[in-house]
Structure formats: structure tokens, C-alpha cells
Amino acid sequence: MAxxxxxxxxxxxxxxxxxxxxxxxxxxxxxxxxxxxxGASSATRTHQFSGYAGSxxxxxxxxxxxxxxxxxxxxxSFGEFDxxxxxxxxxxxxxxxxxxxxxGKSTLLxxxxxxxxxxxxxxxxxxxxxxxQVAMRAHRLGLPTKKLRMLSETSVEAICDIALQEKxxxxxxxxxxxxxxxxxxxSPGSVSQVRESASYLTxxxxxxxxxxxxxxHVTKDGSLAGPKVLEHCIDCxxxxxxxxxxxxxxxxxxxxxxxxxxxxxxxxMTERGLKEVAxxxxxxxxxxxxxxxxxxxxxxxxxxRPLLVELQVLVDDSAMANPRRVAVGMDGNRLAMLLAVMHxxxxxxxxxxxxxxxxxxxxxxxxxxxxxxxxLAMVSSFRGDVLPSDLVVFGEVGLSGEIRPxxxxxxxxxxxxxxxxxxxxxxxxxxxxxxxxGMEVVGVTKLTEALNAx
Numbered sequence: 348m349a350x351x352x353x354x355x356x357x358x359x360x361x362x363x364x365x366x367x368x369x370x371x372x373x374x375x376x377x378x379x380x381x382x383x384x385x386g387a388s389s390a391t392r393t394h395q396f397s398g399y400a401g402s403x404x405x406x407x408x409x410x411x412x413x414x415x416x417x418x419x420x421x422x423x424s425f426g427e428f429d430x431x432x433x434x435x436x437x438x439x440x441x442x443x444x445x446x447x448x449x450x451g452k453s454t455l456l457x458x459x460x461x462x463x464x465x466x467x468x469x470x471x472x473x474x475x476x477x478x479x480q481v482a483m484r485a486h487r488l489g490l491p492t493k494k495l496r497m498l499s500e501t502s503v504e505a506i507c508d509i510a511l512q513e514k515x516x517x518x519x520x521x522x523x524x525x526x527x528x529x530x531x532x533x534s535p536g537s538v539s540q541v542r543e544s545a546s547y548l549t550x551x552x553x554x555x556x557x558x559x560x561x562x563x564h565v566t567k568d569g570s571l572a573g574p575k576v577l578e579h580c581i582d583c584x585x586x587x588x589x590x591x592x593x594x595x596x597x598x599x600x601x602x603x604x605x606x607x608x609x610x611x612x613x614x615x616m617t618e619r620g621l622k623e624v625a626x627x628x629x630x631x632x633x634x635x636x637x638x639x640x641x642x643x644x645x646x647x648x649x650x651x652r653p654l655l656v657e658l659q660v661l662v663d664d665s666a667m668a669n670p671r672r673v674a675v676g677m678d679g680n681r682l683a684m685l686l687a688v689m690h691x692x693x694x695x696x697x698x699x700x701x702x703x704x705x706x707x708x709x710x711x712x713x714x715x716x717x718x719x720x721x722x723l724a725m726v727s728s729f730r731g732d733v734l735p736s737d738l739v740v741f742g743e744v745g746l747s748g749e750i751r752p753x754x755x756x757x758x759x760x761x762x763x764x765x766x767x768x769x770x771x772x773x774x775x776x777x778x779x780x781x782x783x784x785g786m787e788v789v790g791v792t793k794l795t796e797a798l799n800a801x
Contacts, residue, residue: 353382354382354383354539355367355368355380355381355382355383356380356383356538356539357371357374357379358379358381359371359374359376359379360373360374360376361542361577364380367380368380381537381538383533383538418438418439419438420434420437421435421437421438421463421558423459423463424458424462425458425459425623426623426625427598427612427624428455428459428598428612428623430651431598431599431600431603431606431610431611432585432603432605433583433606433607433610434605436517436558437558437582438556438557438558439552439555439556440558440559440582440583440604440605441545441548441549441552441558441561441580441581442561442582442583442584443523443545443560443561443562443563443577443584443585444560444561444562444563445562445563445564445565445584445586445587446586446587447565447588447589448564450587450588450589450596451587451621453476453481453484453521453562454484454488454620455587455598455614455621456471456519457471457481457484457485457488458490458620458621460495460519461485461490461491461492461495463517464494464495464496465491467515467516468513468514468515468516469494469495469496469516469518469519470496470497470498470509470510470513470515470519471495471497471498471518472499472500472519472520472521473497473498473499473521474499474520474521474522474525474526475521475522476521477499478499481497488619490620496513501525501526501527501535502526502527502529503527503528503544503547503548504528504529504547506518506520507547507548507551510551510557511555515557516558517557517558517559517560518557518558518559518560519560519562520548520560520561520562522561522563522564523541523544523545523548523562524536524541524563524564526540526541526548527540528540528543528544541577542577542580545561545581546580548561549580549582561581565586578601578602581602582604583600583603583604583605583606584600584601584602584603585598585600585601585603586598586601589616594615594616595624595708595709596613596614596616597611597612597614597710598612598613598614599611599612608650609649610650611627611650611652611654613630628653628654628656628762629766630708631654631655631656631657631707631708631710632644632655632656632657638733638734638736640727640728640730640731640733641660641662641725641727641728642657642658642659642660642724642727643657643658643660643723643727643738643740644720644738644740644763645658645712645716645717645720645739645740645741646716646739646741646759646760646763647710647712647714647716648714648716648753648754648758648759652762653755653758653759653761653763654710654762655739656707656708656710656712657706657707658705658706658707658717658720658724659704659705659706659724660704660705660721660724660725660727661702662701662728662729663700663701664701665700670697670698670699671701671702672686672701673702673704675703675704675705675706676704676706676710676711677704677706677711677712677717677721678713681715681718685718685725686702686725688748688794689722689725689794692747692793692794692795693722693726693795695726695729697725697729700729702725704721714753715743715753716741716742716759717741718742718743719743719750719772719794720740720741720742722744722794722797723740723798723801726801727801732801734801735770737767737768737769737770738768738770738771739763739768739770739771739772740771740773741759741773742772742774742777742797743774748793748794748795749792749793749794750791750792750793750794750797751774751776752774752775752776752777753774756774756776756779757777757779759773760773760779760783763783763786764784764785764786768786769786770786770787770788770789771788771789772797772801773790773791774790774791774792776790777790778790
């Protein structure tokens with residue numbers, strides 16, 4: 348009989364240690380290392396699914412001999428969901444969807460599978476909710492319920508056995524945190540159970556050509572709960588984000604072996620479930636009737652498309668010795684750096700001013716194209732001058748005050764012109780040979796040129 352082994356694993360990052368210690372040397376968290384009893388190795392397991400779907404070729408080949416014909420993707424009935432996945436669901440892929448409680452993960456997947464079940468076999472496995480709860484939600488949303496196969500089970504081995512009998516094209520496992528394997532002694536939700544369950548489902552998906560979509564929980568800081576290695580064994584990892592006080596939800600891909608990463612899909616939560624938003628720029632540009640200082644529109648690049656977002660900056664006299672620097676939706680360290688650039692190369696000192704930055708709509712801007720927009724909006728708020736409502740700005744600002752180009756400058760200008768913007772301040776390297784019709788484009792190379800262009 349194989350002997351069980353004992354390991355010490357960090358619950359935050361999944362790092363293994365030979366013995367217990369108070370602090371995790373990988374993520375620097377305290378009191379997160381717990382003792383985990385591992386089952387026998389996979390070679391000694393008696394329960395193994397058998398057979399191959401022909402998708403795995405054991406013959407050694409050269410690169411030029413490999414067939415490059417892509418697998419036919421499965422349309423999810425949501426254009427925004429397909430965009431984030433890279434064009435649809437790939438057969439045999441393992442997809443992980445994470446998000447805060449109440450974001451709408453289960454609603455999105457239930458809507459998707461109810462539509463898919465009309466044309467192909469699909470299986471929805473619920474481990475957290477009862478079948479009656481899922482059925483009540485489906486009837487409340489007005490979804491077709493006659494063909495979707497439902498299963499309430501938490502054993503991974505039992506799920507794979509039933510899937511071999513049902514032969515579905517797509518399986519949803521809600522959620523991976525409550526699944527367990529019989530030969531792992533730790534409780535469901537632990538590091539070893541989540542890791543082994545996800546690996547088992549991924550191997551099952553690859554060997555039988557069945558797409559498996561797993562739902563994952565998130566921690567307080569917004570990262571996926573359980574081991575970080577969960578993201579390494581899957582093909583696609585997407586996060587479903589949205590505030591409880593907002594009706595809009597965003598779906599963003601963090602890892603995708605079959606498409607672009609950082610792709611963004613926007614949904615609206617309604618009484619009839621989630622509805623996709625075909626033109627998300629119109630949501631984030633819902634500006635007030637009265638223009639105000641410190642407000643400026645920028646064009647950020649999300650995945651494979653441009654997105655127009657309003658940036659608001661408030662500069663006010665500080666009553667404290669250390670002025671506050673608050674950035675919502677942007678990197679606070681980059682805000683401090685740009686304030687230093689403005690002082691050195693723009694001639695404006697804001698060391699005695701509170702600076703508050705907000706990206707309207709809850710969008711998180713991670714690229715550097717918002718640098719120039721932030722600085723010009725900061726000057727507008729500092730001086731109390733209102734910027735033109737038909738002005739759009741983008742560009743990266745260097746430490747020496749130079750304006751650097753950003754990718755896809757032409758596509759950004761075209762998207763701004765579609766929404767009625769007539770003026771643009773962009774890096775000179777992004778100046779198009781032929782500006783969009785009806786738009787005046789000004790190219791700048793230095794921060795002083797951008798300030799003069801206002």
C-alpha cells in the first residue's frame with residue numbers, strides 16, 4: 348500500500364515547503380502555511396479514465412509536417428464572451444472564470460449553456476447550489492430549459508464517469524473550490540484538492556476533446572483563491588469584474604493560449620440576465636451637460652479594440668503637511684512620477700496640492716497611453732480652465748519630458764472620430780498620413796509642446 352506524504356503549502360501562492368515556517372518566503376505572507384496530507388502518487392491510482400479522442404498524436408513530427416488547420420470553435424451565443432476567449436470555445440480546452448461573489452459568473456455560464464444545449468449536448472455541474480436553485484434562476488431569466496443536462500456532484504471522478512456516458516461538448520463545473528478527489532486526504536478547497544481536481548479535469552478535457560469551464564473564487568485582494576499554479580495548468584483564465592452598485596460587468600482575459608490577452612468584454616446586468624454591450628465607449632463617455640475643468644477623454648487599447656474613457660482629475664489646496672495622491676483606476680506610483688515630470692519639464696509645482704484621479708466607469712487603465720491625458724487634465728484642474736469637449740488625447744510621457752508613441756495610433760483616432768471628436772493631441776510619431784475626415788490632429792514631441800497646444 349502506497350504511503351501518504353505530508354507537505355507544507357502556502358494557501359496564498361501555493362508554494363511548497365519541506366517544513367512549517369511562520370512566513371512564506373515566496374509571497375511574504377504570515378501564517379498562511381498549512382500542513383497538507385497528499386495521497387498516493389498518480390501512478391498508484393486505481394481510478395483512471397481511459398481512451399483518447401484522437402486529439403493527442405504520439406508520433407514525433409517536424410514543424411512543417413504539423414497540420415495547421417484550426418479546430419472549429421464553439422460560439423457561446425455571446426459575442427463579447429467569444430471575443431474574450433479569442434473567437435469562441437475551443438474543444439478540449441480548460442477555461443477558468445473567476446470573480447467576486449455576485450458578479451454574475453453563474454448567470455453568464457447558465458445563459459451560455461442553455462443556449463448551447465439547443466444545438467449540442469451540454470452538461471452543467473453544480474456543487475454549491477442545489478438543482479432547484481439553478482432551475483429557479485433559469486426560469487426567472489426566461490431561459491430554454493428543456494435540453495440542458497444538470498448534475499449535482501462534487502466528486503471529480505464521478506463527474507468524469509458521468510461525462511463519458513453523457514458525451515457532452517461543453518461542461519461547466521461550478522465551482523472548482525468545492526470539488527474533491529477521493530485519494531486526496533485534505534478537505535475541499537485546500538491547495539492540494541484544488542490543484543489536483545483542476546489537473547484531473549484538464550487531462551480529461553484534453554483526452555476526450557470536451558471543453559471544460561471551471562468557476563473559481565477570488566480572495567479579498569481580487570486574486571484567484573487557492574494555489575496560483577491553477578492558472579498554469581489551464582488554457583484560458585478570465586476574470587469577471589464589476590461593482591455591486593453598478594449594472595455593468597467587465598470580462599477580461601489574463602491568460603489565453605488561443606487568443607489575445609487583456610481582451611475586454613462588457614456586459615450589462617438586467618432583470619433578464621446579462622446583456623452584452625456592443626459599444627462600450629458610449630457607456631464610459633456619458634459626460635454631463637455642463638463642462639468642468641479636469642475632465643478629458645483618452646483612447647486606451649483593450650485587447651484588440653480601442654476604448655474611449657473619460658479621465659477626471661481634481662487638484663485642490665492641501666490642508667495637510669503631506670498632500671494626498673489618490674488614483675482610482677490607475678497606478679498610484681505612475682501618478683507620483685508624472686507629477687515630478689510636470690514640475691521639472693512643465694514648470695508647474697504641485698507639492699502643496701492634493702491630487703485625485705478617477706477613471707470614469709470603473710475601468711482599470713494599465714497601459715502608458717494615459718500619461719499625456721493625465722498631465723493635461725491635471726493642468727486643466729490646477730488652473731481652472733475647461734478643456735474642449737471634442738478633444739481627445741493619448742500618448743506616453745518619458746522622464747525627460749518627451750512624448751513617446753503608443754501602439755495602434757491610427758485605430759485610436761478612427762474610433763475617436765466615430766464618436767464625434769474633432770480635435771486630438773497625439774505623439775508626433777503617431778501622426779497619420781491622412782487624418783480622419785473632420786478631425787484636426789496635432790502631433791507633439793515634448794511636454795511643453797502639448798501644453799502650448801492647449
